[in-house]
Amino acid sequence: MEEHxxxxxxxxxxxxTGIYEAYQYKKEHGIESHDxxxxxxxEPEIGRxxxxxxxxxxxxEKAEKVSRTIKRELGExxxxxxxxxxxxxxxxxxxAVYHTVVIGLKHHxxxxxxxxxxxxxxxAFACRRGAGNELxxxxxxxxxxxxxxxxxxxxxxxxxxxxxxxxxxxxxxLPADNFVIYDELSGVFxxxxxxxxxxLVSGADFDEESLVFSSAEAVYxxxxxxxxxxxxxxxxxxxxxxxxxxxxxxxxxxxxFE
Amino acid sequence: MQSERVQDFPAIKGLPLAxxxxxxxxxxxxxETFMKDRQSVMEKLEILSDAAKYDVACTSSGVDRKGNGRDxxxxxxxxxxxxxxxxxxxxxxxxxxxxxxxxxxxxYCLNRRSNDVPRATFTPDEVCELTMxxxxxxxxxxxxxxxxxxxxxxxxMELIYATLYKLRNVYRFRGYVHVKGIPGADAALxxxxxxxxxxxxxxxxxxxxxxxxxLAPNKHRKNILTPMRQIQNGIAQGKQELAVYxxxxxxxxxxxxxxxxxxxxxxxxxxxxxxxxxxxDSFQLKRVxxxxxxxxxxxxxxxxxxxxxxxxxxxxxYQADWLxxxxxxxxxxxxxxxxxxxxxxxxxxxxxxxxxxxxxxxEINRADYHTLLRVPGIGVKSAQRICGARRSGALTFEHLKKxxxxxxxxxxxxxxxxxxxxxxxxxxxxxxxxxLSLHEKLPFDKDGMTYRQLTLFDDSESNVSLFG
Numbered sequence: 001m002e003e004h005x006x007x008x009x010x011x012x013x014x015x016x017t018g019i020y021e022a023y024q025y026k027k028e029h030g031i032e033s034h035d036x037x038x039x040x041x042x043e044p045e046i047g048r049x050x051x052x053x054x055x056x057x058x059x060x061e062k063a064e065k066v067s068r069t070i071k072r073e074l075g076e077x078x079x080x081x082x083x084x085x086x087x088x089x090x091x092x093x094x095x096a097v098y099h100t101v102v103i104g105l106k107h108h109x110x111x112x113x114x115x116x117x118x119x120x121x122x123x124a125f126a127c128r129r130g131a132g133n134e135l136x137x138x139x140x141x142x143x144x145x146x147x148x149x150x151x152x153x154x155x156x157x158x159x160x161x162x163x164x165x166x167x168x169x170x171x172x173x174l175p176a177d178n179f180v181i182y183d184e185l186s187g188v189f190x191x192x193x194x195x196x197x198x199x200l201v202s203g204a205d206f207d208e209e210s211l212v213f214s215s216a217e218a219v220y221x222x223x224x225x226x227x228x229x230x231x232x233x234x235x236x237x238x239x240x241x242x243x244x245x246x247x248x249x250x251x252x253x254x255x256x257f258e
Numbered sequence: 259m260q261s262e263r264v265q266d267f268p269a270i271k272g273l274p275l276a277x278x279x280x281x282x283x284x285x286x287x288x289x290e291t292f293m294k295d296r297q298s299v300m301e302k303l304e305i306l307s308d309a310a311k312y313d314v315a316c317t318s319s320g321v322d323r324k325g326n327g328r329d330x331x332x333x334x335x336x337x338x339x340x341x342x343x344x345x346x347x348x349x350x351x352x353x354x355x356x357x358x359x360x361x362x363x364x365x366y367c368l369n370r371r372s373n374d375v376p377r378a379t380f381t382p383d384e385v386c387e388l389t390m391x392x393x394x395x396x397x398x399x400x401x402x403x404x405x406x407x408x409x410x411x412x413x414x415m416e417l418i419y420a421t422l423y424k425l426r427n428v429y430r431f432r433g434y435v436h437v438k439g440i441p442g443a444d445a446a447l448x449x450x451x452x453x454x455x456x457x458x459x460x461x462x463x464x465x466x467x468x469x470x471x472x473l474a475p476n477k478h479r480k481n482i483l484t485p486m487r488q489i490q491n492g493i494a495q496g497k498q499e500l501a502v503y504x505x506x507x508x509x510x511x512x513x514x515x516x517x518x519x520x521x522x523x524x525x526x527x528x529x530x531x532x533x534x535x536x537x538x539d540s541f542q543l544k545r546v547x548x549x550x551x552x553x554x555x556x557x558x559x560x561x562x563x564x565x566x567x568x569x570x571x572x573x574x575x576y577q578a579d580w581l582x583x584x585x586x587x588x589x590x591x592x593x594x595x596x597x598x599x600x601x602x603x604x605x606x607x608x609x610x611x612x613x614x615x616x617x618x619x620x621e622i623n624r625a626d627y628h629t630l631l632r633v634p635g636i637g638v639k640s641a642q643r644i645c646g647a648r649r650s651g652a653l654t655f656e657h658l659k660k661x662x663x664x665x666x667x668x669x670x671x672x673x674x675x676x677x678x679x680x681x682x683x684x685x686x687x688x689x690x691x692x693x694l695s696l697h698e699k700l701p702f703d704k705d706g707m708t709y710r711q712l713t714l715f716d717d718s719e720s721n722v723s724l725f726g
Contacts, residue, residue, distance in 0.1 A: 107650075114646030117653065122660050140339050144395045152394070172325040173332045173433070174394065195327070216391070223303055223388070224397045230308040231353060232343035235552050235567050241346025241701050245339070255395075256341055 003036055003048070004029070008056040008094060010041040012086045012164075015094045016063035019101055021056045034102045039094040070101060075110045081128045084135070087161040088127035096123035131160040138166050141250045144179060145221070146214040152179035153211060155253055163190050167198045182206070221255040228256045303388065305378040309358040309369050310404055312554075313461075313517065314547045318350040318399035318434040320512030321456050331393060331400075331432030333456065333512075338399045346701065351402035351436060352392055356380055356417055360406030364463070364474040366522050368554045369406050379408070382421040386429045393433050400434030400456070401425065407440065407476075415443035415451065422454040434512070439489060441481040448485050449509075452492050456512040457544070460486045462537075465530045469523030472559060489514045490541050513544030520575060521551035521568040522560060526598035531578055531589040538582060548575045569702050574600040581606055584638050585631045608634045608693055611671060612686050618671045619678065623652050634693075635668030655679050666696055 006025060008018030018039045026037055043053055071079045082097050099120030104112030113128070115121045144152035152174070156163075163183050167190040170179060174192070181190040189206070192198040251257040319337030339348035357379035358369040368375060385403065392398045403421065408414045418437060425431045437455040439448050452458055460482055464470045467479040489510055496509035516537060520530065534546040550572035553563040578600065581587040585607070592606050593599070601609045611618065611634050620633055622644060630641040643661045647653060652675050659665055669679040670689045682688070 111646065114643070115650050116643055116647040116661055117651055117657050136338075139334075141341070142396050146395070154396070170396075174330060175325055175327050176330065177394065220391050220395060220397075223300060224392060224395075226300065226304055227307050227352070228341055228343055228349060230304045231311050231349060232345045232347070233311055233552060234345075236345035236347075236550075236569070238346040238702050239344065242342045242344060244701075245346060245348065246342040254341070255397075 003038065003051045004031065005038045005040055005051055005053050006056050007040050007043045007053055009058045010094075011058065011161075012083055013060060013063040014056075014058045015039065015041070015086050015097060016066040017058050018056050018094060019098050020059075020062040020066045021054075022098060025054070034099065037098075039098040041091055041094045066101075069105075073108065073110075074101075074104045074112060078104065078110065078112060081113055082124065084131045084162070084165060085124045085128035087165070088131045089160050090123075090127050090130065092123055093127040096120050096127060100124040131162055134158055134160045135162040135165050137250060138162065139169055141246070141254055142166070142170075142181065143253060143255050145255070146217045148212045148214050150178065150214070152177050154179070154181045155208075156181060156183050157185045157249070157253065158183050159185075161186050161188070163188055164200060166190065167192065167200070171198045182208075221258075225256045225258075299384055299388075301376075302378040302380055302384070303354070305376050306355045306358060306380060307353060309375075309406075310353045310355045310402070312368070312549065312552065313353065313402070313404055314347075314549045315436065315459060315515050315517060315545065316348055316350045316353060316402065317515075317545065318436075320544055321434070323432060323511075326432065329430040329432050330390065333400075333432075333434050337434075340396065340398055350399045351434065352389055352398045352400070353402040354380070354385070354388075354404075356385065356403060356405035356421060357408050357414075358406045359408050361409065362407050362474070362476040364477065365555060365557045365559050366473055366519060366551070370555070373555065380421075382417075382424045385421050386425045386431075389425060389433075390429050390431060393431070398433075400431075400436070402436040404438040405440070411440045411442035412444055412447060415440045415447040419447060419451045419454070422451060426454050436512075439485040441477060441485060443485070445485075445488055448488055449492060452489060452510045453507050455510055457515060458489050458510045459515040459517070460489070462516045462518045462533070464523050465518050465520075465525045465533045466523065469525065473522060486514065486516065486541055486543075493542070514541070515543060515545040515547060517547035517549050519551050520548050520572055526593075527571070527575065527578075527600050528589070528593040528595070528598035530575060531582075531593060534579060535582060535589045546579060548572050548579070570602060570700070571600075573700065573702075574602070574606060578606045581610075586628055587632075603694060604690070605634075605698060607632075608667065612690055612693075615684055615686060615689075618684065619673045620671060621676065622658065622672050622674050623648050633668055633671045635664035635666070635671070637662075667693065 004025065006018050006022055008014045022034070022037050022039055025031070026034065031037060047053060067079060070082065082100065085093055085097055100112060103109070103115060103118055103121060109115065113121060113125055116125060138156055138158060142154050142156055144154045147153055161183070163181060163186070166181060170181070171192050176194050177192070178194050179192045187202055189201045189204055190198060191201060317337050318333070319335060321333045322335040323333040325332040337350060339350045341349040343349055355369070358375070359377050359379060360367075360369045360371060363371045385401070389398070389401045393400065403418055405414050405418060408417065418440070422435060422437060425435070435455045436457040436459065437451060439451070439458050439460040441460060462482060463474055463477060470477055470479055492509045493513065496506070499506040500508060518530065518533070530548070537543045537546055550567045550569055551561065552567050553561060553565055556563050578592055581592065582589065587610070592610055600606055604612070611632070617632070620629055622630070627641055627645055630636055630644055631638065636644070640662045644653065644658070644663075647657065647661060654674050655665065658668070658674070665679065670682055670684070670692065672678075
């Protein structure tokens with residue numbers, strides 16, 4: 001039996017479109033079961049035998065249809081979890097989310113992510129957990145610096161593309177601030193103008209070297225750095241524990257470790 | 259997601275928001291004044307954070323408060339850590355004393371009257387500016403404000419209240435605030451401070467009244483328990499009012515906590531945990547913190563300076579505390595008069611299970627949630643996942659591994675569809691030997707703490723001998 005792989009764009013909309021096309025493809029080609037169908041975000045360098053690859057172009061309308069169905073049939077909470085899973089760096093996420101949706105719709109189960117006996121759900125769950133952890137780490141460890149203009153600027157390097165989930169968190173707590181979060185790994189900027197809706201921008205022509213920080217910035221970063229030193233209890237010094245809680249990869253973005 | 263589709267943004271040269279930018283606090287000129295006193299604020303911060311560091315609570319959890327679209331700050335129920343200091347402890351709040359000019363002379367305390375240490379006092383504006391500017395840069399989740407006793411308890415509580423009032427009403431800060439209730443302060447002062455704070459704590463300091471009177475001659479158990487009771491009643495009353503009037507101001511919505519110092523006085527683990535359980539039961543505390551004693555003063559009433567900090571003991575107490583709060587254990591099940599201290603070699607849950615082998619093995623596909631919680635290697639999350647996953651069919655050991663169950667510990671205590679994972683014996687010595695060979699992961703070792711030091715100083719009996 002031949003397997004069918006749809007290759008979609010590596011984005012939430014891309015994967016949602018992929019799910020739409022997979023259902024369509026299954027019907028058109030009279031394929032018996034979703035088990036013979038897979039969704040990937042990347043074409044493999046060496047294609048497998050007896051496998052048919054098809055590219056899927058992202059279509060906002062189709063993506064919207066799928067997200068409406070998921071929200072209606074499986075609930076907002078499941079939709080949120082699946083979106084978070086779709087930001088994962090794991091390339092198997094698309095297939096996992098696709099088959100989790102299939103299982104959820106088949107059983108009309110609004111608690112489909114609890115079905116951890118199913119390998120697809122296990123994978124989607126793991127992707128969601130990984131991305132959720134990354135998101136939480138950046139809620140913790142992101143550092144804003146104030147520019148001369150009063151804008152707050154932060155740089156991150158997120159393993160999973162969680163910026164769309166990070167923006168609402170900071171928009172809620174800093175409504176009066178203009179702020180920018182730049183994810184240097186994906187090249188995407190999150191922008192929040194004061195008292196207005198945030199948005200994302202990619203491919204911007206941006207020169208980090210040209211940023212000028214405010215005069216208060218040096219004062220507060222030094223105050224905080226000294227605070228972090230003086231708050232530690234010497235007789236309990238424990239770099240291993242510190243490393244477990246705050247891995248090195250985050251520290252290059254953190255003012256107290258500069 | 260919808261925002262990803264915004265197409266018509268201005269082309270970015272540098273940054274697109276420049277013309278809209280409004281510098282923070284431009285009318286108050288706060289930053290300017292602050293800069294002039296830069297040196298002194300820097301010094302004060304060092305002195306007053308150094309003086310506050312032995313207070314262990316740094317959590318920002320317990321309250322969910324959305325932003326209001328205008329003022330700075332919100333709160334997440336889970337709390338957020340923002341950094342970790344060199345001792346591996348979380349930095350969530352700006353933890354400072356308002357002042358370390360203390361009139362008391364508690365023997366264990368760095369800030370006691372008789373110590374010759376640098377003294378400093380913050381002004382309310384300094385505290386507010388630091389909090390706002392740290393918060394805005396995502397350095398912290400909020401403020402933890404404590405203080406030495408300046409002049410008298412009422413004066414001190416009044417200072418704390420004035421600072422919080424300013425932070426909430428002038429600076430309009432909506433982030434997390436943890437504040438100390440000062441024992442001996444007027445009930446009315448504690449009451450109005452509670453409406454500005456998210457969490458309040460009154461430190462028990464030492465597990466028993468006897469230890470307290472010996473090491474903190476100016477403090478009395480009764481003075482500590484009175485505000486604790488008052489806060490408890492305030493929280494209960496506040497909940498009722500909230501149920502009736504939706505917009506009633508909330509009183510200490512994130513609940514109350516306390517801490518006790520472990521290892522400065524000779525109490526057993528059983529005594530300590532019994533006190534903690536009493537506090538959870540009758541004072542409805544959210545958290546009890548245990549602070550391994552760190553010697554900072556030379557005093558004949560204290561263990562010698564340089565005595566190793568009893569980290570393993572503190573760790574075991576926290577593990578047991580978790581068992582009380584999330585695993586429905588009672589202290590009497592874990593310890594008793596005859597066995598008043600935790601096993602240094604095994605965590606309290608394994609230790610309990612080995613003493614109650616008659617309740618095992620547990621069948622994963624049938625046991626209720628509370629029974630699952632008692633199995634070593636199964637935590638709150640994995641127990642919940644088991645209950646969710648088995649609804650659609652029987653679970654195997656392979657499934658359990660994926661659910662996050664620590665099988666190398668759990669395998670002695672469970673069956674899946676009637677089978678054990680391997681052929682094992684339900685025998686205390688056999689399982690103990692196997693569990694010990696797993697080498698429990700402790701948050702410390704390798705850092706100069708040898709096993710010998712731990713046993714010697716963890717044992718309250720050896721502390722007795724230290725006290726003579």
